[in-house]
Amino acid sequence: MKVSVDSRELSLSNLDKPLYPDGTTKAEVIDYYHRIASVMLPHLADRALTRIRFPDGADRPGFFEKNAPPKKPAWVPVSPDGLIICQEPATLVWLANLAALELHTHQWKVGAPGPDRVVFDLDPGPPAGLDECRAVALALRDRLAVDGREAYPKTSGRKGMQVSSAFTGSFDEVMSYARDIAAEFAAAATDMVTDQMAKELRPGKVFIDWSQNNQAKTTVCVYSLRAGPTPTVSAPLTWDEVAHGDFTAATFGPAEVLDRVSRLGDLHAALAAAPT
Template structure:
């Protein structure tokens, strides 16, 4: 247990925040502390904030670190500062309105870090247009002994199908053990009925064509040595871990955008470690390459009507 540090007041842009327990170790294996987590989010903010802005955010909080108790928080905490913005979203499961946090600026991001929010999970929609997905997403999840290497092969098969329909797609690591493929849409004519139809149809198509490599159903008994193409993320009421979010793994790894050349290299060399990135590496990559995921926010594309 790290020694308790005294609370400090810091000015973040035009806001004054009180930060406490900055010496608390949140990743014991790495000795990575709360203050370092907040520093990472502050430095990556120029890349991260555009991907959070306007999107209902689910907090994944670990107040005692990655080995401690975790809880999801959909309703923005009632003790939030008055300047933290929220989005009202009707919850069918709870039969009431929920008020999600919106991360519109750096002070809000730092405040979330103070709460022990390690992971940031966003809607695929903007709060102002919830029925409209801004992107189609596949979460590629390997069933042991498969690894991210096998996910790279499946991602390439998906990328080839989209390229054949004149659509660009982009990859990021999950920051855990898998890979995620995003197809930017940013098109008001696209709804979740269509993204779900295309994503499920394509997952089923690949399962038929590559039955030894791909499965589209969640059942664990079907997944050994295969890659689950999780198409079900394409839903108005689900969230996906944000690009540049830290993950609550043994080490402070990050959901990191990667190039298709990197995906192909990982597949060719068969080395899953090629697509593992910690916070320092991600900051260095951003400084050198900029935001590889920026097109996901801006590129307008139209899906075909069927697979």
């Protein structure tokens, strides 16, 4: 099927193919990414983009894709090291047609001397879950405020959360800052928080993954879909929602997130607009 997206000509295929076990089709995935583009693109712009593709559906093994695939449209820009940069809605539609369900970005823009944000990835080790992540997120908000930083929470789209804030400094400085705060939390709440990556140390605790700020790492972009039994979204939250806690990952599907954006706008807009 031939379509035009803002004057870009695209060929879409297998639109009726289910990409999620609940029956969500490729056409519905494409529609979501096209409709969310206006708020998602500011978070993708000028950043190298890695993808997790699920051509056989989200219930089958997918694969991580870093470099631009063969037969990339000429109008899709790439970074000097060959990674896709998503600057326009047509690129989102093209990626969705490739079953790139998950879109992940760096904490820095291509060519920048350093990051423009710091991220704390909150990963609960069962039996800990979202409730424990919410408590840590609220404490992180207060700790970042001490340093004059506004914090922006979102779901991971799975079992955890992320808290981000604007940051100006070098790559070494952002790593040191995130690592020191994670260590501070782990020392203050030894029964609840760990800053150690070893999986055997995580049960019942929230791992504050400070390593997501490494130059080589990417984190799921706000508004990205996640693979699973049903399509969930890495959704921005208000701090009132974090405090009240009446949500799970399943609360935020594509339709719910599109409705939220129509009512609330982009809750992370200020983060995307932060100076670099």
